[in-house]
Amino acid sequence: MSGYDDSEHPVEPWGPHDWSHGAPHNSFSPIFMSMGIALFFFMMAQAWSFGTYTPGYIPGILLALAIVGFALFIWWRQDISFDGSYEPRSTGVPFKNIQIRKVAVWVFLMSEMMVFTSLFSTYMRYRLGIENCGDMYERLEASHELVSGATYTCFEPASHLIASSGWHLTPGAINTFALILSSFTIVQALRYAKMPDIDEEVRRRKVYRYLGSTWCLAVLFLTLKMVEWFIGFHVPEIGFLGISEHDIHPLVAEGYTINADAYTHHDYHDFIMNIQVSASLFYVTTGTHGAHVAGGIVGLSYMTYKAWRGGYTPTNAVSIEYFGLYWHFVDLVWVLVFPFFYLY
Template identity: 25%
Template structure:
């Protein structure tokens, strides 16, 4: 490992992707050393595979805890079940670990055959049931769709040599989007079961339903995500002397129109929830339809602005401002589109008569997400269009 990588530190003055170089650079010996280290390091991996093969064929099984360890990672059977523990483990002041009502495993003490089985079950007794919802194939398909999508962005080619403009490989991008939608739909159709321990501390969220707490946690992560994008904008803005004056690059009228449309869509989302609580089916359908139309209008205006800026040579004259703008507003546009997909799902259920008999919490959770998307735009509008 050191023979392979340590010479690379000494080659810090060598540019990347250099195939040939003159002897006067003194890079030859260091590159030769790294090459030899690479062959040695790669050959050593054969020992790893040989060890895996031999261990699977020779010798007794190691068991769930061959090290006689007492920490949680070894307090499971081998192979571990998808859900790990049936009951959340609890820790006592003396270091004892308890699984439900089973006997404790004191810190540093010897273990019987009970170790390795969650919820206090015996090595000779029944095993814990499998949670089949943990074996979903949809996250794997979603990850593959993401890979296909970004592969389409990566392997694109320059459309014109002068000036250089980039043309993504749209068939792969379309395949990634289609597979992503299929995986999201399949994942949404699955049934999730959460087994909660009644002996864990629930303060300060005791009165908050788990689903709403999950939505707020998700939105907290989104705040961090958009905070990074906006922070990058501030960094670029304060360090770029050629930032265009307000109103010269981004049309204020477009920004105001999008702000008005998106804020109005928040009103229709609130009206949808109020209609559901009042049992007004037609009001619910009209409000959700209005939210969908207003979201589409926002993306229509935004797409027109994107295409107009993309064809104006903005990347040549204002590369950093344009990059900051397209990444930030593009990410926000993806969130708006995701909210529109949710609205289509809610609208289809509303047409079938759902959300009118007290089961309107889904609308409330959607409203939290949609209002968050609107709040983000309230920050983006003045940052890009007014300042």
């Protein structure tokens, strides 16, 4: 029994909900979001299949994004009024008396751990199982078996190109600092949201500024990722440091791509490499992490808006805590990705 008359407190799936009388069980947002995400991945796989681009699937991709956006809009419209008056708890073992949303976040993070564990283990399997391009080059050159114009399949880690100079490594290093700093800002947002004896206007400003700072750092991360992959940057002359003017080319311009079957590097004279496996592992792993950052940006956009409206108080600050669990996980993954793929 619900204990109250539903006719007196109708549940509205399209807008703010009367949380004091229970959660809105009739929301269709999760179903629509799942359908949109599934359609998006299917269309993406069809549009870029085996290195071939098929523009006919772009409308399907846009439709999928529209479905996801619609579901998010409805979800956020329902959550915008959440004041913490209704936080359901689990009644079963082993999660008894723990908030259901917290349990869901931890279950989700456990599934994410399996995703990234698979990516890391695959990387190490091929990294150790396929001969390194540098070792192969030295072996063939020493034995005079290097054939001019021939293509050799080997493992060329992205770190050989990225860590070849401090400038190539700069975007990744800045990104590492940015994500670590973002973990601090999200904790500060939660800290001020939970403070019981603080002026509400001060709380509002502190929470939305710290959430906004986290959003900015996340956007900086993806921006530098695009610079590293596709754009590159110009280094001006700095005479007193002995730095000459030059351009840092992005990875794609350097030829480090997932379909690179004729890759060359200035360290190897007349040595043509097929590096599709190593490049694919780099882009899939770092791209998957980047997709998680992008998802965090979407969530932070809404949370910052809600904080700007003064929507977070000690009674509902747990929403920031739940997002913080996800965000700390994303940061931790990058702390592992950076040395594995950028330095090793």
